[in-house]
Amino acid sequence: MTKLWGGRFTKEAEAWVDEFGASIGFDQKLVTQDIRGSMAHVAMLRSCNIISEEEGEKLHEGLAALEKKASNGELSFDVKYEDIHMNIEKLLTDEIGEIAGKLHTARSRNDQVATDMHLFMREETETIIAMIRDFQHVLVSQAEEHTETMIPGYTHLQRAQPISMGHHLLAYVAMLDRDADRLQDSLKRVNISPLGAGALAGTTFPIDRWQTAETLGFDAIYENSLDAVSDRDYLLEFLSVASTIMMHLSRLSEEIILWSSEEFSFIELDDAFATGSSIMPQKKNPDMGELVRGKTGRVYGSLVSLLTTLKSLPLAYNKDMQEDKEGVFDSVITVKGSLKIFTGMIDSMVVHEETTAKAVSSDFSNATELADYLAAKGMPFREAHEVVGKLVLHCIENDIVLAECPFSVFREASELFEEDIYETLAPYQVVSRRNSEGGTGFKQVREAIRKWKERLAISE
Numbered sequence: 422m423t424k425l426w427g428g429r430f431t432k433e434a435e436a437w438v439d440e441f442g443a444s445i446g447f448d449q450k451l452v453t454q455d456i457r458g459s460m461a462h463v464a465m466l467r468s469c470n471i472i473s474e475e476e477g478e479k480l481h482e483g484l485a486a487l488e489k490k491a492s493n494g495e496l497s498f499d500v501k502y503e504d505i506h507m508n509i510e511k512l513l514t515d516e517i518g519e520i521a522g523k524l525h526t527a528r529s530r531n532d533q534v535a536t537d538m539h540l541f542m543r544e545e546t547e548t549i550i551a552m553i554r555d556f557q558h559v560l561v562s563q564a565e566e567h568t569e570t571m572i573p574g575y576t577h578l579q580r581a582q583p584i585s586m587g588h589h590l591l592a593y594v595a596m597l598d599r600d601a602d603r604l605q606d607s608l609k610r611v612n613i614s615p616l617g618a619g620a621l622a623g624t625t626f627p628i629d630r631w632q633t634a635e636t637l638g639f640d641a642i643y644e645n646s647l648d649a650v651s652d653r654d655y656l657l658e659f660l661s662v663a664s665t666i667m668m669h670l671s672r673l674s675e676e677i678i679l680w681s682s683e684e685f686s687f688i689e690l691d692d693a694f695a696t697g698s699s700i701m702p703q704k705k706n707p708d709m710g711e712l713v714r715g716k717t718g719r720v721y722g723s724l725v726s727l728l729t730t731l732k733s734l735p736l737a738y739n740k741d742m743q744e745d746k747e748g749v750f751d752s753v754i755t756v757k758g759s760l761k762i763f764t765g766m767i768d769s770m771v772v773h774e775e776t777t778a779k780a781v782s783s784d785f786s787n788a789t790e791l792a793d794y795l796a797a798k799g800m801p802f803r804e805a806h807e808v809v810g811k812l813v814l815h816c817i818e819n820d821i822v823l824a825e826c827p828f829s830v831f832r833e834a835s836e837l838f839e840e841d842i843y844e845t846l847a848p849y850q851v852v853s854r855r856n857s858e859g860g861t862g863f864k865q866v867r868e869a870i871r872k873w874k875e876r877l878a879i880s881e
Contacts, residue, residue: 618649723748
């Protein structure tokens with residue numbers, strides 16, 4: 422089989438040139454999508470009387486045979502045929518003879534590859550949404566278990582106020598929910614069929630684009646043939662959402678890495694999600710979290726790479742667009758792998774509740790509670806802020822915490838302080854009293870968990 426486009430050429434490229442231009446090394450990942458798209462195309466050609474019933478049947482049987490071989494891993498591809506489309510046509514020719522040449526009637530590789538990528542992205546987007554939901558379930562479960570586990574909340578990585586650990590974990594549930602919503606919304610732009618747009622101008626054959634769209638499960642067709650073959654917005658959108666997902670996971674990675682350090686000792690990761698050192702026997706390294714944090718960069722890179730590739734391309738198709746696939750494929754693998762790792766890692770982590778309780782009892786993260794106490798008694802908050810700041814300084818100078826400060830010192834700072842100040846300073850009270858909607862108070866956290874369970878259809 423000569424190249425599909427070889428008729429006007431008098432000289433074949435050298436092997437190394439073919440290898441440089443070929444995409445089969447990576448677009449073979451689209452083998453299933455390519456065969457499915459071809460089956461839909463053949464069915465349409467037959468129903469529109471562009472090919473005969475007999476021809477259509479033979480083409481369909483040949484493609485079905487290739488699909489079975491593909492599922493069994495029995496197909497092999499040759500760089501000589503450049504891409505998955507020409508490789509499939511060559512294999513189909515081997516399977517059923519020269520009639521395979523009719524497969525390409527009324528279509529181009531331009532609309533063919535676009536169709537393959539739309540099918541691929543639809544499947545992978547739906548898979549990633551499901552994986553996000555699985556991870557959310559795990560986070561909600563841990564949040565419920567640790568609703569009353571208190572940890573220091575931080576700003577600027579300095580201890581700020583004590584919070585519920587469950588509340589902290591639910592913040593990531595909310596982040597991931599936005600990620601899933603963005604992916605779900607993107608399906609409106611993914612699930613559009615470019616098939617039938619041809620190379621760029623449509624076709625003279627009396628095709629039915631809606632038939633192939635419906636057969637392949639698309640909701641709509643591209644209304645402009647130029648746009649159909651040149652649009653890669655949906656891939657940019659996926660890479661943008663994927664980058665946001667990885668950013669969220671990277672932030673959680675950083676916290677898991679800190680929390681599992683000896684300095685924090687808030688959690689311990691399961692051995693299945695940690696590694697040791699080749700020289701230091703005592704080490705237990707949070708490598709999976711570090712890897713997710715590191716892999717975030719490669720997803721960002723894929724987004725910037727595709728943006729750069731597309732930034733000055735004229736309509737319609739250009740060979741540059743071949744560069745859209747590897748970054749997308751890699752990002753899909755990276756996001757799915759990272760979500761799977763985190764689902765298992767968070768599900769199996771152990772929280773050291775005694776350590777976290779000690780942490781919130783031996784710092785000044787309850788200082789805001791003192792300022793609020795005075796403000797509630799009528800003192801302007803800015804004045805209260807200064808009063809408490811001086812009390813904190815007194816404690817630092819005397820190597821004590823606020824709960825250890827003598828009552829006489831409180832009264833000297835302000836006559837508004839009463840004996841109930843020590844109860845107010847207790848970490849459990851500090852957290853439980855913050856019951857503004859969306860706050861860290863235990864009642865609010867339980868209500869948030871109830872809502873997430875309802876939203877995510879988590880059974881009791």
